[in-house]
Amino acid sequence: MAAKPCHEEAMSRCRAPGVGFWCTALALAGLSVAACGGSATSPSTTSSSIGRYNMVSANGQPLPTVVSESPSTGDKQEVTGGYIDLRADQTTAWSTEYRYTDSGRTFTNSSGGEGRYTISGSTVTMTFGRDQLIGALTGNMLTVRADVVLVYRRQ
Secondary structure (H helix, E strand, O other): OOOOOOHHHHHHHHHOOOOOHHHHOOOOOOOOOOOOOOOOOOOOOOOOOOEEEEEEEEEEEEEEEEEEEEOOEEEEEEEEEEEEEEOOOOEEEEEEEEEEEEOOEEEHHHHEEEEEEEEEEOOEEEEEEEEEEEEEOOOOOEEEEEEEEEEEOOO
């Protein structure tokens, strides 16, 4: 079997049980988050909720910020940026940028995708294939809570 490039090796370690949610959730792919209350049965999308929300913090820290690290090896994963678009036609797009330090080598990567969303009250339910991401809208801020709390600000 051929050796994996360092970023592939880091991602495979991130997928290991017990390593932590955020390594793979940085990409928001495969994310399945239980609803935090509210219902998406009566969408109330308004022009005030439509737009691009740029990521401003992760776990209460301004970007870039470390979301996972191993003090013994110095390996770490950092969130460096990202956005979520909520469009008028109830489609959504997202992108997350991150940086890995693995065995002293640093590299960057980004992931993104598209899906659909509904809004009920202040709850935003975004669906990407079979996976859902739940967020809360407060004014021009969108907060997504999982193992890592991400805050986005509408442009």
